[in-house]
Amino acid sequence: MRKTFTAFANAVAGAAGKAQTFIIALLIVVVWAFSGPVFKWSDTWQLVINTGTTIVTFLMVFLIQNSQNRDAAAFQAKLDELLRAVETARDDFIGIEHLSVEEIESLRRMLEEQTGECKDGHKAHASVERLLSRY
Known part of the structure; x- marks a missing residue:
C-alpha cells in the first residue's frame, strides 16, 4: 500500500508541475466561465467550480506534502553522507535537523x-x- 501511494503521489506531484497540467486547468476554468450565461450564472454553476477546486486543493496538499517529505529526507541523507565522508567536516552536524x-x-x-x-x-x-x- 505504501509503495503504491508513493508511486501515485510521485506521479501526481510530477504531473501537477507540468505546463500541460496548467493549460488543462486553465481551459477548465475558461470553459466554466463561458458556460456562465448558459446556466444563467446560477448558484449551482458557481458551486461546481467551488466544489471541484476545493476537493482538488485538499487532496493535492497531502500528495505534494508526501513528495516534499520524501525529497527532504533524501536530501538530508545525502548531506549527512557528505558530512560523514569529508574528512574536515564536523560530524556533529549530522542530524541537526532534529x-x-x-x-x-x-x-x-x-x-x-x-x-x-x-x-x-x-x-x-x-x-x-x-x-x-x-x-
Whole structure:
C-alpha cells in the first residue's frame, strides 16, 4: 500500500508541475466561465467550480506534502553522507535537523562568529571569501 501511494503521489506531484497540467486547468476554468450565461450564472454553476477546486486543493496538499517529505529526507541523507565522508567536516552536524529552532539558531550564531568579514560588510567563511575573490 505504501509503495503504491508513493508511486501515485510521485506521479501526481510530477504531473501537477507540468505546463500541460496548467493549460488543462486553465481551459477548465475558461470553459466554466463561458458556460456562465448558459446556466444563467446560477448558484449551482458557481458551486461546481467551488466544489471541484476545493476537493482538488485538499487532496493535492497531502500528495505534494508526501513528495516534499520524501525529497527532504533524501536530501538530508545525502548531506549527512557528505558530512560523514569529508574528512574536515564536523560530524556533529549530522542530524541537526532534529534539534529545536533555538538550538539550530545557536549553532548558526556560533558559525557566524567563526567567520570573517566580506568586502561588502557581510559575514562569510574564509573559503567563501576566497571563492568570491576569484570573480
